[in-house]
Amino acid sequence: MKYVQINPAKLSGRIVVPSSKSICHRAIICASLSDGTSNIKNINFSEDIEATCGALKNLGVEMQRQKNGLTVKGNFKRPVKNPIINCAQSGSTIRFLIPIAATIDEEVVFTGDGKLAERPLGIYYDIFDNQNIYYKNFEGRLPLTLKGKLKSGEYRVRGDVSSQFITGLLFALSRLDGNSTICVTTELESKPYVDITLDVMEKFGVEIDENAHGEYTVRGGQKYESSDYQVEGDFSQAAFWLVMGALGDGINCCGLKKTSLQGDKIIVDILKRMGVEIKWEAGSITVSSSHGIHGTIVDGSQCPDLIPILAALASVSQGTTEIKNAGRLRIKESDRLKAISSELNKMGGDVIEKEDGLIVTGRQKLMGGRVNSWNDHRIAMALAAVSSKCLNPMIIEGAECVKKSYPDFWKDFMTLGGDIDEWNMGQ
The missing domain is CATH 3.65.10.10 (Enolpyruvate transferase domain)
Known part of the structure; x- marks a missing residue:
């Protein structure tokens, strides 16, 4: 102590x-979902960012670290390199990567430290229940074991718990073959974080349509494109x-x-x-x-x-x-x-x-x-x-x-x- x-x-x-921790998370994830090699510049390697990098490496992404940057060779490899995904204390890491992991149909186990084990994930559990995706947790707490394939379609999601759930779904649904819609059923709090997500995704070649009624239309089958990105x-x-x-x-x-x-x-x-x-x-x-x-x-x-x-x-x-x-x-x-x-x-x-x-x-x-x-x-x-x-x-x-x-x-x-x-x- x-x-x-x-x-x-x-x-x-x-x-x-x-550099912005929020933008760093998103840029590194988009680079990891891309075909080819991306260079992310001006990264502050905090514990949360280290957690996201470590989790993505376990999912098969190759990274090479420089002093203040990261070279990312994208696209997840199968089988998963290491199914134990330690998110440390990073809420962004776990909420962004759970739905992405649910697109690869392999068993992974999400763990975390401190208060992260107690932070709510119920929005995802409701989705898994509706889609018959297997998951197991410890009385609502981590570790979370997950195996299943996320399906495209309509997602009705509360916006007053955390915008991180919206971001995680946006990352994942764009990887599926079919089109999807995210309908936000309450006022979306922390909406600027979703705006950041859309902006970073666009820089990596993925476009999402947003309307005035709190709906995000996600065209399936989009390909993330590698990019060089400077974090503000x-x-x-x-x-x-x-x-x-x-x-x-x-x-x-x-x-x-x-x-x-x-x-x-x-x-x-x-x-x-x-x-x-x-x-x-x-x-x-x-x-x-x-x-x-x-x-x-x-x-x-x-x-x-x-x-x-x-x-x-x-x-x-x-x-x-x-x-x-x-x-x-x-x-x-x-x-x-x-x-x-x-x-x-x-x-x-x-x-x-x-x-x-x-x-x-x-x-x-x-x-x-x-x-x-x-x-x-x-x-x-x-x-x-x-x-x-x-x-x-x-x-x-x-x-x-x-x-x-x-x-x-x-x-x-x-x-x-x-x-x-x-x-x-x-x-």
């Missing part, structure tokens, strides 16, 4: 934002630095695309609403040291990954912030509503936890002290982001969890002037 002690200090400087910077990771810049002495975040489809790009608009001074420049965003940051209303339905950092910022802002429509955060790597409210309150914050959101009343300062990451990368980074507003040092337990999405987070934190000590306390 790793601890970091953060001594209060304002951050400033220039940071190159890591990640707005969900940039959010931490934008907040630290606003609370510190200003930070310039490089590698961001103004025309990005990433839903978390909305962080820029939310911060502006809260009184943060932000300026777009060529391929980067500069956030200035801002005074008079105030509360706002945040709808978490389309940007759930931003809620921990926005709650943290709200805890040291003027007035009250209401976060609503964020119930899905309870089934992430941790119960993020409970986790962020509990830890901010430990430090003297004023956060009220609701069933599907938070009410945060800002304080001028937090006390600091010892907090827990809940083994959740976004909780650890959100807490670190408000360390400059603490009267005393902050000690974060389980700080190594940032490796899930941002292995160099603590290194970059120190590069920008963060003052930390770290140590291990056994297992």
Whole structure:
């Protein structure tokens, strides 16, 4: 277990934002489904991305890693190279690859670590029941054994559990011979993630038709085409630095695309609403040291990954912030509503936890002290982001969890002037 002690200090400087984890997953999978060789550039090899690469290798895909990129020789081989697919703690990996594995009609076993074993997969189980596809799990938990052949046709899928199910089906159904339709039966939350999927698939030669009624028409028999793909910077990771810049002495975040489809790009608009001074420049965003940051209303339905950092910022802002429509955060790597409210309150914050959101009343300062990451990368980074507003040092337990999405987070934190000590306390 790793601890970091953060001594209060304002951050400033220039940071190159890591590549988008969401886009990396999708580009690597599309390359793996392609005929030929693809080169994926600007990859941040976090634990989640490593999980997707390892899973695809077990399914027979050949990959060669460079420092910041990947050469992928696509097309799954039969028989499967290794039927044990370890998804570590990556929800994207397991939800994207389950339906793909169901197109090859071989027995595979999906495993995972931590909270992944409990995260819901019921949407897929309903499909397997309807199509008589064999599967077995452990009382609804991983490991999941799967063997069967997915069939083309109409799929009626809820959109308020996770958009990852829609993405997984889009990847898989385009590989089948017949045409299929995905009908989203509820409002589709986190729709920008599906938009990213469609965009990346198009770059690899696969087209999906979408209408205004929440339906996706998937023409069967399409062939993924190999491609060279450059991954853009990640707005969900940039959010931490934008907040630290606003609370510190200003930070310039490089590698961001103004025309990005990433839903978390909305962080820029939310911060502006809260009184943060932000300026777009060529391929980067500069956030200035801002005074008079105030509360706002945040709808978490389309940007759930931003809620921990926005709650943290709200805890040291003027007035009250209401976060609503964020119930899905309870089934992430941790119960993020409970986790962020509990830890901010430990430090003297004023956060009220609701069933599907938070009410945060800002304080001028937090006390600091010892907090827990809940083994959740976004909780650890959100807490670190408000360390400059603490009267005393902050000690974060389980700080190594940032490796899930941002292995160099603590290194970059120190590069920008963060003052930390770290140590291990056994297992």
